[in-house]
Amino acid sequence: xxxxxxxxxxxxxxxxxxxxxxxxxxxxxxxxxxxxxxxxxxxxxxxxxxxxxxxxxxxxxxxxxxxxxxxxxxxxxxxxxxxxxxxxxxxxxxxxxxxxxxxxxxxxxxxxxxxxxxxxxxxxxxxxxxxxxxxxxxxxxxxxxxxxxxxxxxxxxxxxxxxxxxxxxxxxxxxxxxxxxxxxxxxxxxxxxxxxxxxxxxxxxxxxxxxxxxxxxxxxxxxxxxxxxxxxxxxxxxxxxxxxxxxxxxxxxxxxxxxxx
Amino acid sequence: xxxxxxxxxxxxxxxxxxxxxxxxxxxxxxxxxxxxxxxxxxxxxxxxxxxxxxxxxxxxxxxxxxxxxxxxxxxxxxxxxxxxxxxxxxxxxxxxxxxxxxxxxxxxxxxxxxxxxxxxxxxxxxxxxxxxxxxxxxxxxxxxxxxxxxxxxxxxxxxxxxxxxxxxxxxxx
Numbered sequence: 001x002x003x004x005x006x007x008x009x010x011x012x013x014x015x016x017x018x019x020x021x022x023x024x025x026x027x028x029x030x031x032x033x034x035x036x037x038x039x040x041x042x043x044x045x046x047x048x049x050x051x052x053x054x055x056x057x058x059x060x061x062x063x064x065x066x067x068x069x070x071x072x073x074x075x076x077x078x079x080x081x082x083x084x085x086x087x088x089x090x091x092x093x094x095x096x097x098x099x100x101x102x103x104x105x106x107x108x109x110x111x112x113x114x115x116x117x118x119x120x121x122x123x124x125x126x127x128x129x130x131x132x133x134x135x136x137x138x139x140x141x142x143x144x145x146x147x148x149x150x151x152x153x154x155x156x157x158x159x160x161x162x163x164x165x166x167x168x169x170x171x172x173x174x175x176x177x178x179x180x181x182x183x184x185x186x187x188x189x190x191x192x193x194x195x196x197x198x199x200x201x202x203x204x205x206x207x208x209x210x211x212x213x214x215x216x217x218x219x220x221x222x223x224x225x226x227x228x229x230x231x232x233x234x235x236x237x238x239x240x241x242x243x244x245x246x247x248x249x250x251x252x253x254x255x256x257x258x259x260x261x
Numbered sequence: 262x263x264x265x266x267x268x269x270x271x272x273x274x275x276x277x278x279x280x281x282x283x284x285x286x287x288x289x290x291x292x293x294x295x296x297x298x299x300x301x302x303x304x305x306x307x308x309x310x311x312x313x314x315x316x317x318x319x320x321x322x323x324x325x326x327x328x329x330x331x332x333x334x335x336x337x338x339x340x341x342x343x344x345x346x347x348x349x350x351x352x353x354x355x356x357x358x359x360x361x362x363x364x365x366x367x368x369x370x371x372x373x374x375x376x377x378x379x380x381x382x383x384x385x386x387x388x389x390x391x392x393x394x395x396x397x398x399x400x401x402x403x404x405x406x407x408x409x410x411x412x413x414x415x416x417x418x419x420x421x422x423x424x425x426x427x428x429x430x431x432x433x434x
Binding site (some may be wrong): 001002003004005006007008009010011012046057058059060061062063064066069070071072073098099100101102105106109186239243247 | 334
């Protein structure tokens, strides 16, 4: 059966809050979100002068309103002490125009929060597969294991026998932090020839071999998708994986918004 | 947790002052002492008990439009024609849901063939047989479902909602 939160109200964002423009850290679409933070013991009211949106919140808001957020867009996080925290889609952002996907619209809920125990989801130690499950270990132990396996492969198969399966990119600047070490080691120091990244068989397009065909991936801008008379889509599921690029830029065109006489 | 005993005093005083005259409300309000600590909040908002329909009004797989908890909150009452875990009524097959999509607030339409509520805006789908489970879409909530009560004479009352309704920060405004 469906999971229900049994949450039927949320704190109202007060008028005077810290407001931050933030970018979703999931996929490459780059949807805009607003993060609002304010002291845990304060909250706004339903009168237009008492909340961030300047609208009467004692009335039902219409579809696509900027003045609503779901329970998944709310959390309690630390910011110079204990704060209330909201991340909600930014209606003014040209990328998503207020749309949130199942990924981005959960950023608040998934944020590091000792009040909500999401800190338990943090990876704090290297994990090694031992005795039938992933086990935490020390950096010395993990790196020693990598070194021993690498040396064994080179001794057995030569340097070109080393195939690396690595993490790659990640939003919110995580790509740099997450790949600096592996990049330095495998590209800079070892100069390996064979590497694959997250969902791909090599360091290539997600739709592999398209580059060899002369079709570069991600070869269009959002405006192209809004104006194109014909869109050819191969091996992609933009609605699921680049949701707001599809919903906010393709769909209006498909519904006729980009039509010219 | 500390209680606020002054409220008990105020209630007693209000009782002793008598409630049979027009000025009682104002007079009593004037003597309510201010409490330094707020009264504890209930876990959920207080919902009205509202009659939506009668069991005999419902035909299998024919949704009827209702509103709950007020006129600005559209929903449906559906007799699914098969017993479901969240169903009420003699056949345990009556369910009620909000029909405002919890993604962006577009109106949902019922599909009789697979008992789903579907959104024309961004294509979200919710399974009425499974308590409003989102089976595809971009909402981060499953569909708000009504808590229903059926009386002995077959009247169906809504008395609560299990998720936040789109477009309001409190289910009861």
